[in-house]
Amino acid sequence: MNEEKEAAIRALKTSKGQIEGIIKMIEEGRYCVDVSNQIVAAGSLLKKANMLILKQHLNHCVKEAFLHNNGEEKVDEIIALLSKISDK
Template identity: 40%
Template structure:
């Protein structure tokens, strides 16, 4: 059985490669002693991009794994608890 995000795997990998490039760009900016606000702007863009990737995976997990557990009445409380723990990590 594949992961629920398998349909979006290529898109997720593309986004992560773009994020990787952004991180390398920030490293270079620091090496070049660039202006703090420019660095913070880029870091905010990286944070937003990683949140979009995470939310995409979270949605796939909810629609796949959690929905499947609820539909089949197997470990549904455990899956919901797991989902809530992940959500709590994002809202800290």
């Protein structure tokens, strides 16, 4: 497994722990702003994991596709994904 995937897994595992903590905070009736801050932090980790996965994809899958003259399809995939990300 490469460095980007390992870092993405770490970020996802951390965000999983944060989300479990957030659920507990809500169940305990914790202050809403504190809960919201934790949600933002978990979202940031998910975004970081996504960027790491996309970096790995560009550095390996897309690069390999262009070397085999079929990179246009990979570019279209990335553009579709970026349009989903930017619509938020």
